[in-house]
Amino acid sequence: MSLGSSGVTGSVLRIEKTSIHDGEGLRTVVFLKGCPLRCLWCSTPESQNPSPERGYIREKCTLCGLCVDVCPEGALSIDISKKAVVTDKSRCNGCLLCVSKCPSYAIKGYGSIMTTADVIKEIAKDEVFYFHSGGGVTISGGEPLDQAEFVRGILEWCRDMGIHRALETSFFSSWDKIEALLPLTNLMHIDLKHPDPVEHRRLVGVDNAVIMDNIVRADRSAYDFDMVIRTPIVPGVNDSNEAIELAANFVKGLRKLKFMEFLAYHRMGTETYRCLGLEYPLKDIETPSYEYMLAKAKTFAKTARVPVRINGIPAA
Numbered sequence: 001m002s003l004g005s006s007g008v009t010g011s012v013l014r015i016e017k018t019s020i021h022d023g024e025g026l027r028t029v030v031f032l033k034g035c036p037l038r039c040l041w042c043s044t045p046e047s048q049n050p051s052p053e054r055g056y057i058r059e060k061c062t063l064c065g066l067c068v069d070v071c072p073e074g075a076l077s078i079d080i081s082k083k084a085v086v087t088d089k090s091r092c093n094g095c096l097l098c099v100s101k102c103p104s105y106a107i108k109g110y111g112s113i114m115t116t117a118d119v120i121k122e123i124a125k126d127e128v129f130y131f132h133s134g135g136g137v138t139i140s141g142g143e144p145l146d147q148a149e150f151v152r153g154i155l156e157w158c159r160d161m162g163i164h165r166a167l168e169t170s171f172f173s174s175w176d177k178i179e180a181l182l183p184l185t186n187l188m189h190i191d192l193k194h195p196d197p198v199e200h201r202r203l204v205g206v207d208n209a210v211i212m213d214n215i216v217r218a219d220r221s222a223y224d225f226d227m228v229i230r231t232p233i234v235p236g237v238n239d240s241n242e243a244i245e246l247a248a249n250f251v252k253g254l255r256k257l258k259f260m261e262f263l264a265y266h267r268m269g270t271e272t273y274r275c276l277g278l279e280y281p282l283k284d285i286e287t288p289s290y291e292y293m294l295a296k297a298k299t300f301a302k303t304a305r306v307p308v309r310i311n312g313i314p315a316a
C-alpha cells in the first residue's frame with residue numbers, strides 16, 4: 001500500500017506517539033493548528049492560531065541577535081530597555097527560521113506545514129502498536145474540521161490499512177464537512193462545553209446551536225460510529241448543577257453515545273501562554289479533586305442513565 005502522494009497540506013501542531021488518552025489502546029494523535037473557538041480555559045493556546053508560530057522565553061535569551069539577523073521579514077528587534085527581543089507580529093510569516101538559529105533555545109516553534117503523505121509516513125511507523133493494543137489514530141486540534149480535506153486524506157489511508165480512526169472535535173462546523181468525514185471515522189469525541197447558548201457564547205466565544213444541531217444530526221445519521229461527549233469541568237465556571245442537568249437531558253437520548261466523559265480543568269498550558277505573550281484568563285482556578293469530579297458525575301447520572309468517565313476512567 002502506498003504511503004500516499006497527496007499534495008494536500010495542513011497545519012500540524014505536533015504528532016504524539018503511544019497516547020493512551022485519546023481513544024482505546026495506544027494511539028498516534030495528530031494535533032492540528034487552528035480553532036474557531038476561544039474557550040477561556042483553553043490549555044493549548046498554541047493550537048488556536050492556524051499558522052505555525054513562535055514563542056519566546058526571555059529568561060533564556062542572551063540577546064546575541066542571531067534571530068534578528070536571520071529573520072527574512074525584519075520582524076525582530078532587540079529592545080535594550082526591556083532586555084528582550086520584541087516581535088512585530090504583523091510582519092512575522094511563521095517561517096520559524098529564528099527557532100533553528102537560536103543557540104539558547106529561547107525561541108520555541110509551534111507547528112509546521114505538512115502534506116498528508118508526511119503525516120501518513122509518521123502514522124505508518126506505529127502500525128505495530130495499534131494492532132497489539134487495539135489502538136489507532138486520533139486526529140485532534142485545534143479543530144480538525146477546519147482542515148477537513150487534509151483530514152480526509154489521512155483518514156482514507158488509515159481506513160484502507162484497517163487502522164481504527166477517532167476524531168476529536170467541537171462540531172462547530174458546517175454539516176457538509178462533518179458528513180464527509182463520518183463514514184471514515186470509527187469514534188467521534190465531541191466537546192459540549194456548556195449546554196446553555198448564552199453561557200456558551202460568553203465562555204467560548206460562539207453560539208452552541210450549530211454544535212448541538214450537528215450532534216443530533218450525526219446521531220440520527222445512518223453512519224456507523226461511536227460517539228463520546230466530553231465536557232471540561234472548570235470549577236465555578238461551566239459546571240453548575242443546572243448546566244450538568246441540562247447537558248444530561250440533552251445527551252440521554254443519543255443512540256450512538258458510548259459514554260459521557262468529564263475532563264478536569266488543569267493549568268498545564270500556563271507556560272505556553274507566557275511563551276506566546278498571551279493572557280491566561282483562568283490562571284487562578286485550581287484543578288478540581290477527584291471527589292469534586294465524582295460529585296458532578298453523580299449529578300449527571302441522576303438525570304441520564306449513561307456511563308460516565310472521569311479523565312478516561314469509569315466513574316466509581
Ligand code: SF4
Binds near residue numbers: 074076087092099
Ligand atoms: S518565524 Fe520567520 S518571520 Fe517570524 S520572526 Fe521568526 S524568522 Fe522572522
Ligand code: SF4
Binds near residue numbers: 061066068102105106
Ligand atoms: S537568537 Fe535566541 S538568544 Fe539570541 S537574541 Fe535571539 S532569542 Fe535571544
